[in-house]
Amino acid sequence: MLVSFSYRQRGSVIERLDARARWIFSILLLFTIVIFWDIRFLLFFLALGLGQYFAAQLTWSETRRAWTFILVLMTLMVVVNTLITGSGTIASVADDGYPVWQFNTRLPLFGWQINFALTAERLWFALTQYVRVIAISALFIVVPFTMNPRSYGATFRGMGLGDRLAFSFDLAFRFVPTLARDFSITLDAQRARGYEVERVKGGIIAQIRRVAPLLVPVTMNAIIGGEDIINAMDLRCFGLRKRTWIEALSYHWYDYVWIGFAVFLFVGSLVLRYVYQIGDFWIPPGLIP
Amino acid sequence: MEKKSLWAFGTREVVFAAIGAALYGVLSFATNWAQIPAAGNVAIRPAVVIPLFFGIAFGPWVGLITGFLGNVLGDLLSGYGFWLWWSLGNGVMGFVTGLIAGGMTTFKSGAEILKAEIMVVVGVAAGMFLASVSEIFVSGVTFATTLSINFLPAFISNIVNGLILTPILMVAYAAVSARAGR
Numbered sequence: 001m002l003v004s005f006s007y008r009q010r011g012s013v014i015e016r017l018d019a020r021a022r023w024i025f026s027i028l029l030l031f032t033i034v035i036f037w038d039i040r041f042l043l044f045f046l047a048l049g050l051g052q053y054f055a056a057q058l059t060w061s062e063t064r065r066a067w068t069f070i071l072v073l074m075t076l077m078v079v080v081n082t083l084i085t086g087s088g089t090i091a092s093v094a095d096d097g098y099p100v101w102q103f104n105t106r107l108p109l110f111g112w113q114i115n116f117a118l119t120a121e122r123l124w125f126a127l128t129q130y131v132r133v134i135a136i137s138a139l140f141i142v143v144p145f146t147m148n149p150r151s152y153g154a155t156f157r158g159m160g161l162g163d164r165l166a167f168s169f170d171l172a173f174r175f176v177p178t179l180a181r182d183f184s185i186t187l188d189a190q191r192a193r194g195y196e197v198e199r200v201k202g203g204i205i206a207q208i209r210r211v212a213p214l215l216v217p218v219t220m221n222a223i224i225g226g227e228d229i230i231n232a233m234d235l236r237c238f239g240l241r242k243r244t245w246i247e248a249l250s251y252h253w254y255d256y257v258w259i260g261f262a263v264f265l266f267v268g269s270l271v272l273r274y275v276y277q278i279g280d281f282w283i284p285p286g287l288i289p
Numbered sequence: 290m291e292k293k294s295l296w297a298f299g300t301r302e303v304v305f306a307a308i309g310a311a312l313y314g315v316l317s318f319a320t321n322w323a324q325i326p327a328a329g330n331v332a333i334r335p336a337v338v339i340p341l342f343f344g345i346a347f348g349p350w351v352g353l354i355t356g357f358l359g360n361v362l363g364d365l366l367s368g369y370g371f372w373l374w375w376s377l378g379n380g381v382m383g384f385v386t387g388l389i390a391g392g393m394t395t396f397k398s399g400a401e402i403l404k405a406e407i408m409v410v411v412g413v414a415a416g417m418f419l420a421s422v423s424e425i426f427v428s429g430v431t432f433a434t435t436l437s438i439n440f441l442p443a444f445i446s447n448i449v450n451g452l453i454l455t456p457i458l459m460v461a462y463a464a465v466s467a468r469a470g471r
Contacts, residue, residue, distance in 0.1 A: 006368040030373070034426055066369045074428070081434040129429050136427065141370040149365070164303050165354075171307035172314075172358050176366070179308075179315045208453045211320075211335040215454065216461045219312060219339070223465060226308045233300045 005176075006062065006144045014056040014146050019155040021255035022147070026139050028262040032269045033135055037281040039124075041269075042131045049138030056142045063141055070137045074130060082126045083118070097121035098288045124283045149173045154247035163243045179222060186217050295391035298350050306354035309343035309383075312336075313359025318366040336363075337447045338454035340379060341412060344387030345405050345455070346396070346462055352383025356416070374427065378420025382447070385412035396463035402456045409451040417443045 009015070014022070033045050097119030104115050147155075153170020157163065190213050202210075273279045316336035340359060344352020357380030364372060386408045393401055421440035424430055430438070 005365060026371075027373075037429065063368065065367070069369060077424070077428055077430050077434060077438050080438055081430045125429070133428055137370060140372070143371045144365040144368050164298055168303045168306045168310075168354055169358060171304065172310035172354075172362065175307055175311035176315055176362065179311050180319070183315055183319050204449060205453060208335055208450055209457075212454065212457050215316070215335060215338070216457060218316070219342070219458060220461050220465050222308050222312055223305070223462065226304050230301050230304050233304065238300050238303075 005149045007146065007148055009148075010057045010146070012055060012057040012146065014052060014142065016254075017258055018249055018251050018255040019147055019151055020158050020249060021251065021258045023155065023159065024259050025262040026143070028266045029139055030136060032262075032266045033132060033139075035269055035273050036132075036279040037128060038279045039128045039131055039282060041279050042128060042135055046131055046135040046138065049135045053138045053142055056146045058142060058145055062145060066141055067137075070133070070141075074133050078126045078129050081129070082122050120287045121283055124287060125281065128281070149176075151247045151249070154245040154249055157243075157245060158249050164239060167238075167243065175222075179218070182221055183214075183218050186214060186221075190214060190217075295348055295388070296350070297348070302347060302351050305343065305347045306351045306358070309339055309347070309351060309355030310358035310362060313339040313355055313379075314362025314366055317359070317363035334446065335450050335454060337379075337382075337413075337450050338458060340383030341386045341409050341451045342455055342458040342462075344383035344385070344412070345390055345393060345408070345459065347387070348390040349384045349387030352385075352387035352390075352412075353380040354383075356380040356383035374423035375420045378416040378418075378423075380416070381419050382412045382416030385415050396459045396466070402459060405455055405459060406452055409455050410448060413444060413447045413451055417447060 029045065029048070033042065036042055036045075098121070099117040100120050100123060102115075102117035104113070106113050150173065152173055153166050156169050157166035161169070195213055269279070313336055316339060317334060320334060320336055340352055340356030343355040356378075357376045360376040360379040361371065364370060364376070386405070389404055389408050392404070395401060417440055421435045421443070422432075424435045424439055425432060
């Protein structure tokens with residue numbers, strides 16, 4: 001099994017930005033997007049997210065799997081939300097609206113009366129939900145493809161995380177190839193002993209138990225190996241003093257601009273939303289006769 | 290075995306949090322890739338036992354980092370992006386099971402296994418509830434929708450995997466830790 005991160009150097013504008021500036025920008029924008037239900041604002045953030053996506057030079061073939069996953073899950077949620085459980089979390093959508101399609105029926109066996117009305121408000125809310133989630137997705141989907149996994153530890157340390165925590169993050173990224181190799185070796189060894197990984201037999205419980213011959217050796221080997229690493233680190237007095245990091249990060253003027261832009265959007269949005277009450281759910285007046 | 294400090298975060302916790310996170314990330318990715326029956330065909334993820342078990346064995350901070358960072362790693366390996374609230378939910382699962390780590394001594398007695406199983410249920414419920422409820426704020430779905438689409442499928446599959454695989458890992462760990470003298 002080949003396990004590798006999706007990152008490769010592309011020389012894009014986005015990669016030139018400091019990783020800390022990118023995280024701050026993305027997280028601030030996430031909190032900015034979730035305060036709006038007005039599709040006009042959300043379209044602006046979607047354009048911003050897509051702008052970052054294209055500036056990162058990502059291709060459709062690279063991100064197809066992620067987009068498919070997001071769109072399938074989102075469609076499921078929107079369909080259930082719009083058709084079955086009734087409405088969104090916005091009060092104006094939950095109230096009666098202009099019906100686009102409705103039916104009334106009585107269940108023959110139970111005698112229950114079902115009155116269903118699909119309103120223009122609900123449909124517009126569903127569209128708004130799509131725009132909102134795709135805007136957030138576009139913002140974060142670039143992360144695995146454009147951020148070097150080797151710099152995560154130094155990045156989080158630079159964002160204020162403690163040395164030990166940042167070191168733990170850094171170590172985790174470095175363990176991935178080793179543990180993936182161990183997993184492959186164990187899988188091959190168990191197959192050689194007659195373990196048929198692809199064989200579907202028995203109920204759910206039996207099937208889950210069949211994972212144990214793979215899961216237990218990989219986990220226990222990792223734990224035993226971990227004891228050696230702890231000894232080595234203790235012998236080198238890990239944690240007694242502040243650490244230095246191989247990956248050195250430094251802010252440039254454009255990083256400050258990037259962070260400043262995110263802060264401006266966040267603060268401006270808070271003012272618009274909570275001082276001027278702008279940005280709540282909006283439906284084009286033309287849709288409601 | 291001697292009693293451990295529950296909230297310590299020393300070298301041991303740094304290393305096991307990293308190992309747990311890497312294991313969770315790799316196994317989450319690998320169980321999809323290898324089409325292991327329990328994972329591929331029934332769409333459940335056996336790897337979820339890793340944060341639950343690492344919490345029980347090494348404490349709440351290790352459980353939290355294993356769940357949070359492991360989920361981030363799994364998503365990065367699969368190219369799914371970064372889903373803060375679901376990763377936090379995974380972290381909470383490990384954190385909650387880790388609350389009993391201080392009282393675990395043998396890892397194989399009936400009482401300890403029962404205690405661990407109860408915490409698996411509580412941990413999965415807390416973690417998946419947090420992640421699912423956050424969908425209300427992010428996607429704007431109703432509580433009923435997130436309960437049926439997000440919470441229940443994740444809760445049931447994680448519970449089934451956790452309840453079956455946690456005791457197996459605990460008994461195996463009892464043998465390993467006795468041999469290592471830790």
